[in-house]
Amino acid sequence: MLDGLEAITWGELSHAYGGAEDTPGLLRQVASADGELAAQAASDLHGSIFHQGSVYPATVSAVPFLAKLAVGAPHQRAELVWFLGMLADDRHAYGRDFPQVRAAVSAHLDSLVLLLDDTEPLVREAAAYAAAKAGVNAEPIWRRWALEDDPAARATLALALGEVTSLGAETVLREAALHGEPRVRVAAAVALLRAGVDWPTGTITSLVAAIEDDAAIAWAWGRDGDWTDELVTAPAAPVAVAVVEELLRSGDPRVRRVGLCGLSARCDAQRSAPPVFVPLVAPLLDDPDSEVRHGVADVLRRAGAAAERFADLLAELAGRFPDTAGQRGFTTEYRAAETLQWLGDPRWVEPVCAAAARGHTVRFMPRTVRYTPQVLVAVREQLRTLPESAGLLAPMLGHWGTDAAALLPELLAAIGPEVAETLLLLGLDDHAAVPYWRVRASERGDLHAALAVRRLTGDTDVVLDALRAVLTGDAPVSRMPMPAIGDLGELLTPLLETAATHLTGVAERVYAGRDRQILAARVVAAVTGPKGVLPTVEAVLVAGDTPARHAADFIADLAQESPESVTHLAPLLRARLDDRWSRLSAARALARLGTPTAELTEPLVRGIKDYGGRIGPATILELRASETIPALRDLLGSDKRSSFGGSADDLVWTDELLQDLVKDTIRLLSKA
Numbered sequence: 001m002l003d004g005l006e007a008i009t010w011g012e013l014s015h016a017y018g019g020a021e022d023t024p025g026l027l028r029q030v031a032s033a034d035g036e037l038a039a040q041a042a043s044d045l046h047g048s049i050f051h052q053g054s055v056y057p058a059t060v061s062a063v064p065f066l067a068k069l070a071v072g073a074p075h076q077r078a079e080l081v082w083f084l085g086m087l088a089d090d091r092h093a094y095g096r097d098f099p100q101v102r103a104a105v106s107a108h109l110d111s112l113v114l115l116l117d118d119t120e121p122l123v124r125e126a127a128a129y130a131a132a133k134a135g136v137n138a139e140p141i142w143r144r145w146a147l148e149d150d151p152a153a154r155a156t157l158a159l160a161l162g163e164v165t166s167l168g169a170e171t172v173l174r175e176a177a178l179h180g181e182p183r184v185r186v187a188a189a190v191a192l193l194r195a196g197v198d199w200p201t202g203t204i205t206s207l208v209a210a211i212e213d214d215a216a217i218a219w220a221w222g223r224d225g226d227w228t229d230e231l232v233t234a235p236a237a238p239v240a241v242a243v244v245e246e247l248l249r250s251g252d253p254r255v256r257r258v259g260l261c262g263l264s265a266r267c268d269a270q271r272s273a274p275p276v277f278v279p280l281v282a283p284l285l286d287d288p289d290s291e292v293r294h295g296v297a298d299v300l301r302r303a304g305a306a307a308e309r310f311a312d313l314l315a316e317l318a319g320r321f322p323d324t325a326g327q328r329g330f331t332t333e334y335r336a337a338e339t340l341q342w343l344g345d346p347r348w349v350e351p352v353c354a355a356a357a358r359g360h361t362v363r364f365m366p367r368t369v370r371y372t373p374q375v376l377v378a379v380r381e382q383l384r385t386l387p388e389s390a391g392l393l394a395p396m397l398g399h400w401g402t403d404a405a406a407l408l409p410e411l412l413a414a415i416g417p418e419v420a421e422t423l424l425l426l427g428l429d430d431h432a433a434v435p436y437w438r439v440r441a442s443e444r445g446d447l448h449a450a451l452a453v454r455r456l457t458g459d460t461d462v463v464l465d466a467l468r469a470v471l472t473g474d475a476p477v478s479r480m481p482m483p484a485i486g487d488l489g490e491l492l493t494p495l496l497e498t499a500a501t502h503l504t505g506v507a508e509r510v511y512a513g514r515d516r517q518i519l520a521a522r523v524v525a526a527v528t529g530p531k532g533v534l535p536t537v538e539a540v541l542v543a544g545d546t547p548a549r550h551a552a553d554f555i556a557d558l559a560q561e562s563p564e565s566v567t568h569l570a571p572l573l574r575a576r577l578d579d580r581w582s583r584l585s586a587a588r589a590l591a592r593l594g595t596p597t598a599e600l601t602e603p604l605v606r607g608i609k610d611y612g613g614r615i616g617p618a619t620i621l622e623l624r625a626s627e628t629i630p631a632l633r634d635l636l637g638s639d640k641r642s643s644f645g646g647s648a649d650d651l652v653w654t655d656e657l658l659q660d661l662v663k664d665t666i667r668l669l670s671k672a
Contacts, residue, residue, distance in 0.1 A: 001031060001072050002065055013058040016051030020058035023049065027065050030080070031073050038075040046083060055093050055101045063087065063104035067111050070123075078122035081115060082220050084108070085130030091223055102134075109134045116140055121150035128156040129220055138165035145172070152218075154180075155187035159221050162191025174200045177207070182215035190217055190227070193234050204239075207231070208246045212255050225265055232262030233269050237276060240266060244280055253289035260284070260295040264302050268651045270639050271659075274306035285313060297335040304652035307339050314339050315347040325355035325362060338364065341396075342653050344372035346379075353382050353389045362392060367650070369396040371403045383410035390414030398425035424449055429456055441466045445475020447483050460491050470519060471498045477515040482550050484557060486526045499523040505535040507543035514540045514547035518554055530558050530565045541572050545581045552576060552585035559592035567593060577603040580610040584619050597625035605631040608662070609642045617665040626669045632662050 005024050013020040026048070029041030049059040063084070070080040086092040088105040112134055115127035128141065141160045148154045158176055161169035169191075176188035178200060189207045192199055217227050232240050244266075247259025263280065267273045281296050300307040300314060307314070317336035324331045333351075340348040341364065356362045369375070379397070382389050387410075394411060395418055397404045404426050411419050412432050420436030423429075434453055441450035441462050450466035453459055467485075469475035485492065502513075502520035517540055521533035541551040552573060558566045570593055576586035577600075584607035587600045597604075605628055608616030620628050635642065641655045 001068050002027060005065060008061050010058065010061070013056070013061055015048040015056045015058040016054060017048055020049070020056075020061075023058050023062055027062065027069070030069050030076060033074050035075040038073065039079075042076045042079055042083070050083070050087060050093070053092055053094055055087065055095045055097050057097055059087065060097055060100045060104050063101065064108065067105075067108035070115065071111055077118075078120065078126045081112070081123060081126035081130050082218075084112070085126065085133045086220055088130070088133040089220070092220065105130075106134045109136060112136070113140045116144045117147075121153050124148070124150065125153040125156045125218065126220075128153065128160040129218065132160040132163045136160075136164060138168060141165070151181040151183045155183040156218055156221065158184055158187040159191050159217065162188075162195050166191070166195030166197065170195075170197050173197070177203050179206075182210035182213040183217075185210040186215045187217050187221075190221075190230065193230065199239070204242055204246050207243075208250060208255065211247075211258060212250060212252050226258075226261060228258045229262050229265035232259075232266045237272075241276065241280070244277060248280060248284060253287070253292050256284065256287070256289070256292050257295045260292070260299050264299050267299075267303055267306075268648070269641060271641060271655065272639050274303050274652065278303045278306040279309065285310075294332045294335075297332040297339075298649075301335045301339045301342075302649050302652055303339075304656045305343070308343055308345075311340070311343060311345055311347075314343075315345065318348050318351050321351040322355040322358055322360075325358070325360035338368055341368045342370055344370035344375055346372070346374045346377065349375070349378040349382055349393075353386060353392060356389065356392045357386070364396060366396050366398055368653075369399075371397075371400045376403070376406060380407055380410055383407065383414060387414040391416055391418040394419045394422040398422045401426065404428075424452060431456055438462060445469035447478060447485075448480060451483055451485075460488070463488065464492070464494060467492070467495055467519070467523065468498060471495065471502065471516060471523070473516070477512050477519065482515070482519060482522070482553065485522055486557065486561070489526055492523050492526050495523050496527060503533055503536045505539060507536075507539040507547075511545065511547050514543060515550055518547065518550040522554060525554075525558070530562060534566070534569075538569060538572060541569070541576065541582075544576065544579045548576055548579060548582035549585045552582055552589045556585065556589035556592050559589055563593060570595070580606075583607050583610075584615055588619055588623065591623045591625075597623050598627040600625065601628050601631055604628055605635065608632075608658070609635065614661060617661045620665055621668055624669070624672055626672060629666055629669055632666050636662055636666075 005027060010020045010023050015023065023045070026041045026045045030038050030045065032038045032041070045062070049056060049062050066080055066084055070077055070084060073080065084105050088102045090098065093101060109131065112127055112131040113136060115123055116131065118124050118127065128144070131140065138161070141157060141164060145157050145161065148157055158173060162173060173188045173192050176184050177192060178185070180188055185206055189199060189203055211228065221227070223230055231243050235243065244259050244263050247262065248256050250256050250259070260281065263277045266277055278299065281299050284292055284296050287293050287296070297317065300310055314336040317333050318340055321333040321337050324333045337348040337352055352362055352364070379393055382393065390411060397407065405428060408428055408430070411423065412430060415432045415436070417436050420433040421440070423433050424437065429452055434456055437449040437453050440446040441453060442465060445466045447463070447466050447470065450463040453462045466475070470477055499520035502517045503524065508514045508517060517536050521537050524533050537551050537554060541548050541555070555566050555569055555573065570590060573586045573590050576582045583603045587603045587607065591597055591600060604616065604620050604625055607619070636659060641651060642658055
């Protein structure tokens with residue numbers, strides 16, 4: 001069964017953990033008569049040659065043996081067939097070697113077709129999926145459809161028919177969606193949906209009834225998220241609304257929660273969805289099931305501005321937060337307070353501070369706290385009446401920018417480590433914060449804190465000590481943008497020897513090492529000029545990812561001071577325009593080197609969509625790239641969400657913030 005296994009030089013092939021020397025041994029164990037040993041080996045094999053969806057050279061060579069084992073192994077045959085199908089499915093497998101892996105699976109299509117008639121129903125169920133992904137034509141699927149009587153296998157055949165011959169199978173699938181066994185009904189409905197074929201009248205009722213009977217499609221057939229989300233995200237809006245309404249009317253609270261999850265998924269996917277779908281949760285506000293009510297709170301937490309119509313309910317729930325703050329997990333009351341924070345509704349301030357005053361540990365993500373004049377008033381009042389709340393509130397204000405300046409008197413009156421850190425983030429220099437900034441600089445190597453101390457006191461030693469700590473590895477490299485230190489010039493001379501050790505001309509293996517290399521380059525260039533540091537800067541730039549962003553930022557600074565020294569790096573900067581982590585910084589550097597911004601429109605706009613967020617619009621405004629306006633308008637006109645960071649719960653909120661930023665950018669560019 002495993003003839004030819006030894007003919008392959010497995011050690012020269014790679015998988016997720018390096019050389020694939022262990023792969024032949026695992027394949028032999030999968031063939032074992034010991035079921036427990038075979039199951040563990042199959043799991044280990046999945047983890048190495050198909051690690052989290054990645055495929056490798058070893059995967060290509062393993063496929064023929066997996067195919068033989070799927071036919072003749074004593075155990076795990078169904079699992080191996082699913083495995084083969086997923087290896088050929090671009091929704092599950094990816095990587096440079098994927099085309100070869102898929103071709104290897106397709107080369108064994110005849111074996112997969114034979115398994116459609118296997119004596120084990122579980123194998124037949126998997127075989128329909130694997131054959132479809134391997135490129136089977138319709139005839140074997142139709143032949144088995146006429147014979148198959150196992151509901152699970154018949155369900156996966158329905159999905160296979162929808163994939164390989166959707167139009168030819170329309171009549172059969174429409175009938176199955178209405179009258180099949182529950183698992184067949186849901187599979188046929190999904191197959192029709194994916195084929196773009198309208199559901200027959202009655203399908204939604206039939207579909208929800210099947211879900212109430214615990215019917216589902218096999219996991220491998222699913223797409224992004226839970227398979228039931230697709231029932232709401234894929235159809236046209238009127239059909240999707242009808243699906244949600246039917247799910248939410250179900251007498252089964254589990255099915256009502258399915259409806260809520262699908263509703264959120266639709267809102268996450270489409271900008272037009274929240275105003276249409278969020279109001280549908282109203283009948284469930286007083287649902288008898290506590291988990292359904294919690295699900296409603298989760299929907300509103302993720303709904304964006306559309307949640308505002310329920311603000312009074314959210315305020316009522318948030319008002320009970322002090323009573324539940326000690327419970328584990330995200331309570332309904334916690335979710336309500338978060339939603340009010342995103343909405344800029346001030347009614348979260350008092351209960352959150354009250355919970356902290358009772359001794360509860362209260363943690364909210366700072367990015368969720370939106371500035372509005374009303375929230376500012378509420379925070380100011382809280383700081384005045386309960387100054388000890390500053391340690392809780394101050395970290396929530398660090399992204400407010402100049403809007404937070406009005407709170408400076410109250411913050412200074414309650415100065416402490418948290419307040420001082422917030423003032424640093426806000427760029428609000430004050431002598432009262434200097435002692436705390438000195439501590440941050442000495443204990444953490446915080447360059448931003450050290451530079452703030454120098455601005456206020458003229459003390460250069462604190463900056464030198466912080467730089468030395470970072471360069472020697474005694475302190476971590478900050479995640480904040482790397483500060484400019486060129487104006488310190490010869491004052492940095494004591495650090496030359498330490499910095500020089502990083503200027504090897506070769507990019508370090510780990511990102512933190514590359515970041516230190518760029519910091520070292522800034523130190524040396526400030527004293528002796530850029531010439532000696534450029535080979536290392538170039539190496540970090542070429543290596544890509546986030547350290548390349550710091551390299552490009554440094555080149556942009558040099559382009560202002562001595563453009564002739566970095567002009568030769570323009571081609572390398574252009575290569576970084578395809579790197580999502582450094583394209584904005586590369587575009588900025590190119591613009592400073594004289595590249596017309598009209599030539600940089602695409603990377604500047606892409607930089608907003610992939611990770612840039614606030615940085616993207618700020619870069620466009622700095623460069624006065626008015627040529628981006630048409631593309632920015634196209635971005636606003638799309639119904640597809642654009643995410644720029646944060647958790648999945650924040651997708652709608654961050655996209656709405658992005659839209660506001662883009663609108664402001666267009667307005668300011670139009671004035672220029």
